[in-house]
Amino acid sequence: MTDVVYLVPGTGLANEERNRRERIANELTPNHVNVDVVEAPGPGPSSIESGVEEAWCVVGAMKGAYDIEADYDALVIGCFGDPGLRPLRELLEIPVVGPAESTFYTAAQVSHSFGWLTVLDELVPMSAEQAEEYGLGDRCVSVRSVDAPVESIDHKSDDLVERMVAEGRAAVEEDGAEALFPGCMSLSFAQRHEEIRERLGVPFLDPATIALEQAASWARHGVSQSPKAYPGPKFEKLGELLEIRG
Structure with missing residues (x-):
């Protein structure tokens, strides 16, 4: 069995939604993969919709990830912004997967130009910056908002799908996007990808599936981040951050 933890930064995930996402995550992955959805310890934001909130959530994510590393074979960051991707890869030996990074590179493989749907207008600049950080700024031709604050997202909402x-459709017809994906894990876990794909006529990728499958595959094949690229921290300096294991 390959055990993957989907670590949610922040503190706003209700138990009912955590259970729903855990059920979906296990449906999306093969039978030999077990996925646990775990919320990082606080304090932290109830949702991540700004650079401030993104930075705030990383401390709790590091503490939570370090405490549970021994129980899992891989970790997926439960936020499309990939908050803490570098520090988590430095801190842990198990593979750490960011949904945005894995989805971006998948989109670049299935299309020449891609775009995505973020939740708020305020996040459009951060989203475009993220594509640049991953070296795909020239392939990203569209970032559009669906005006859906994270804490108001209803996965059953037909209005949100519309x-x-x-x-x-505007991203495809006006901006030239050849593939699309939701730039928010709450949108991803709405699991309306197939109907949207059919109506748009282009790949509409699911970040949850892509990230979870990549994490499980890396763990199964012994792939993890390079210590040359992500050298470990000096743990003796981290006493106030982590409960250092003996």
């Missing part, structure tokens, strides 16, 4: 279709 907004995703409308903005997605």
Whole structure:
């Protein structure tokens, strides 16, 4: 059995939604993969919709990831912004996967130009910056908002699907996107990808599936981040951050 933890930064995930996401995550992965959805310890933001909130959540994510590393074979960061990707890869020996990074590179493989749907207008600049950070700024031709604050997202909402279709169609027809994906894990876990894909006529990728499958595959094949690229920290300096294991 390959055990993967989907670590949610922040403190806003209700138990009912955590259980729903855990059920979906296990449905999305093969039978030999077990996925646990775990919320990082606080304090932290209830949702991540700014650079400030993104930075705030990383401390709790590091503490939580370090405490549970021994129980898992791989970790997926439960936020599309990939908050803490570098420090988590430095801190842990198990593979750490960011949904945005894995989805970006998948989109670049199945298309020449891609775009995505973020939740708020305020996140458009951060999203474009993220594509640049991953070296794909020239392939990213569209970032559009569906005006859906994270804490208000209803995975059963047909209105939200209509907004995703409308903005997605504009991204394809006006911006030249050849593949799309939701730039938010709450949108991803709405699991409306197939109907949106059919209506848009281009790949509409699911970050949850891609990230979880990559994490499980890396763990199964012994792939993890290079210590040359992500050298470990000096743990003797981290006493106030971590409960150092003996």
